[in-house]
Amino acid sequence: MVIKMKLDRVFKIYVVWLAIVSISFLVVPVFAQTMTSDKIFTPKQAENHILVETTEKEWHRSDINTIELELGPNFYVSDYGIAMNLRYEFNASYPRTTVCIYKIYSNGEYVDRIKHTLENLQKFKGFSTYGAVIIPSETLKEGANTITVEMTFDSIASKTPSRVDMVSLKVVDMSIKEMPRDTDGDGLKDAFDLLKSRNNIYVTLILSFIAFPPISATRIIKKEN
Amino acid sequence: MKNRTKNWVISQLIWAICFGIVMVTNSAIVKASDEYLIDYEDEDLWTLRLIAHSPEYGETIASLYQSWSNKFVLGPFSTESTITHGIELNPSGGNCSAEFRLCRWRWEYWLVGPLNGEHYEDRWRIIQQLDDYYTRLITGTLDNCMTDEESFTYDGYDSQEFESRYVSSDRTITVESTTTYTRTIQNNAYFTAGLEIVVDVDGNIGSGVVSIKNVKGSSVTYQYKFYPTHSWYVDELGTTDHLWAFDNRW
Numbered sequence: 001m002v003i004k005m006k007l008d009r010v011f012k013i014y015v016v017w018l019a020i021v022s023i024s025f026l027v028v029p030v031f032a033q034t035m036t037s038d039k040i041f042t043p044k045q046a047e048n049h050i051l052v053e054t055t056e057k058e059w060h061r062s063d064i065n066t067i068e069l070e071l072g073p074n075f076y077v078s079d080y081g082i083a084m085n086l087r088y089e090f091n092a093s094y095p096r097t098t099v100c101i102y103k104i105y106s107n108g109e110y111v112d113r114i115k116h117t118l119e120n121l122q123k124f125k126g127f128s129t130y131g132a133v134i135i136p137s138e139t140l141k142e143g144a145n146t147i148t149v150e151m152t153f154d155s156i157a158s159k160t161p162s163r164v165d166m167v168s169l170k171v172v173d174m175s176i177k178e179m180p181r182d183t184d185g186d187g188l189k190d191a192f193d194l195l196k197s198r199n200n201i202y203v204t205l206i207l208s209f210i211a212f213p214p215i216s217a218t219r220i221i222k223k224e225n
Numbered sequence: 226m227k228n229r230t231k232n233w234v235i236s237q238l239i240w241a242i243c244f245g246i247v248m249v250t251n252s253a254i255v256k257a258s259d260e261y262l263i264d265y266e267d268e269d270l271w272t273l274r275l276i277a278h279s280p281e282y283g284e285t286i287a288s289l290y291q292s293w294s295n296k297f298v299l300g301p302f303s304t305e306s307t308i309t310h311g312i313e314l315n316p317s318g319g320n321c322s323a324e325f326r327l328c329r330w331r332w333e334y335w336l337v338g339p340l341n342g343e344h345y346e347d348r349w350r351i352i353q354q355l356d357d358y359y360t361r362l363i364t365g366t367l368d369n370c371m372t373d374e375e376s377f378t379y380d381g382y383d384s385q386e387f388e389s390r391y392v393s394s395d396r397t398i399t400v401e402s403t404t405t406y407t408r409t410i411q412n413n414a415y416f417t418a419g420l421e422i423v424v425d426v427d428g429n430i431g432s433g434v435v436s437i438k439n440v441k442g443s444s445v446t447y448q449y450k451f452y453p454t455h456s457w458y459v460d461e462l463g464t465t466d467h468l469w470a471f472d473n474r475w
Contacts, residue, residue: 085311095362116358117380121322124362127290127313128324131354 021207025200029192036192041080041176043067043149048171050153057160061153067176069145077181077191080140081132082147084174088118088126092165095120098155100169102130105148106139120158132177147176259340265333266427267352271325271359271377271384272297273422273435275312277447278389280471281319281368282455286448288313292440296415299349299424299433306330306351309440314360319367319473321389327357327382332426349424349431370460370470376423386423387435391470394458399474400451408447408467410439416446419464436463 048063069080082104090096098121102114112133118126135147153169180189186199195203274295277287294309308326316322328351335346357380365373370391376384398404410416418436439446447467451457456474461467 112356114356114358116360118360119379120362121360122362123317124322125313125315126322126324126360127288127311128358128360129311130358131308131310131326131356133356 018208021204025194025204025207029188029194029200033189033192038180039178041067041069043174046172047174048151050151050167050169052155052167053164055161055164058156059154063151063153063171065149065151065171065174067147067149067174069140069147069176071140071142071145073142074191075140075142076137077189079137079179079181080135080147080176081179082135082149082174082176083132084114084130084149085172086116086128086130087168087170087172088124088128089166089168090118090121090124092122092157092167093162094157094159095122096155096157096165096167097121098153098167098169101152102171103150103152104133104135105150106135107141107145108148109139111135111139132179134179135176149174259338261336263334263336263345265331266429267329267331268426269327269355269382270330270424270426271379271382272308272328272330272351273385273387274308274310274324274326275314275437276321276323276363276387276389276468277314277316278321278370278373278391278468278470279316279319280449280451280457281473283449283451283457283471284315284317285450285469286313286315286445288445288448289437289439290444294438294440295435296438297349297351297422297424297433297435299422299431300347302346302348303433304348304350306349308351308354316362319369319471321363321365321370321373323361323363323387325359325361325384327355327359329353329355330424330426332429332431334429347429347431349426349429349433369472371472373470383425386425388421388423389462389468389470391458391460391472393460394472395461395466396459397456397474398451398459399456400453402453404451406449406451407445408449409444410446410467412439412441414439416465416467417463420462420468434463 043065045065050061098118100116104111114130183196184199190196277285279285289312294307297306314322331352333348363373376386415436415438422435423432458472460470
């Protein structure tokens with residue numbers, strides 16, 4: 001009779017234990033994560049448009065754009081990814097090769113560059129997305145931050161143009177998106193993860209298993225005997 | 226007694242569930258731990274994002290504006306890699322153009338077994354997508370796509386081989402007035418499945434297919450515009466009818 005009562009209690013405690021473990025390590029973090037959206041920052045200038053109408057065989061142009069990031073005290077749990085797209089159009093008398101280079105600086109510190117070569121285009125339109133370049137949170141600080149994109153465009157035709165060549169290069173949809181880290185790869189971002197370097201699913205399983213009633217019950221029965 | 230039986234049944238059920246979860250997890254771990262990396266090589270290759278042929282006396286708009294994903298399936302063990310992008314290419318007058326991204330490919334040689342049946346596997350996969358992009362006008366004759374180049378070297382890097390030449394006619398198109406054919410692809414569906422590619426990582430050659438998936442939303446994929454009064458043979462490349470190559474008849 002005593003054993004039965006103790007077993008009943010063990011099962012009740014186990015159910016409570018399961019609830020606490022799963023709520024703490026899975027339910028609350030997942031809920032908090034789904035309720036929070038990643039921040040997106042946009043530049044001062046909506047687009048950078050380089051329009052060149054010239055009879056020159058070679059030309060060089062440059063431009064600049066900046067994005068301000070106001071970051072809170074918990075920014076260090078995220079990296080930031082800068083993305084941009086290029087819409088381009090060529091109407092040239094001879095094939096023209098154009099090299100676009102975008103150098104990215106975070107608070108004045110060089111981070112990375114994107115290079116796009118448009119080769120031998122004469123009458124052509126196109127659009128390209130660039131994959132997001134990571135701005136490490138180490139280069140950022142709490143408060144105001146400035147991300148600068150320096151753009152250079154170098155173009156050369158295969159022959160001196162026989163008329164006015166037109167080249168339009170438009171950098172559009174530039175943005176910086178917060179890219180929260182997930183160190184342990186369990187799908188829970190570090191900002192919401194109680195165990196940043198441990199897989200919460202495995203931890204929940206292990207904690208559920210070690211408190212499993214037959215283990216406790218065996219001990220109780222042994223003790224009573 | 227009744228309560229005891231109930232408790233026993235509940236405990237057995239919980240046990241069975243836990244056992245199942247542990248077994249599933251364990252089988253994944255066993256599979257992973259039953260593989261031994263013997264050798265690997267890395268090489269940066271221009272990797273195909275999108276290709277478009279245009280007919281002579283016509284033009285093509287290949288627009289993948291939203292999120293699209295290229296899936297490369299390579300080798301006998303079908304290792305997969307994906308890159309995501311949005312692109313538009315608008316070649317005309319018989320030109321063909323393609324866009325590439327420099328990607329770091331890795332070839333790996335694995336010993337698998339004995340738990341999963343002992344054998345060796347060659348695997349190819351993208352380990353890093355670099356920030357170099359390249360839009361190229363593919364060389365070849367304008368009146369047909371039979372001799373369009375299928376690989377190149379640029380800026381010191383080789384490209385994948387991409388087999389997208391005109392081989393044989395699937396249909397004939399003759400127009401008396403400007404005519405446009407539009408091919409769209411629905412959300413989460415693939416096209417150009419079966420377009421063959423070859424990846425050569427430092428002499429370790431893997432062949433396979435690339436297919437392009439619409440990841441977000443539905444949009445126009447390929448638009449082929451034909452000007453009057455001409456006629457073309459059309460080869461529908463791959464296993465879907467989206468990517469066309471041309472041979473101008475007159």
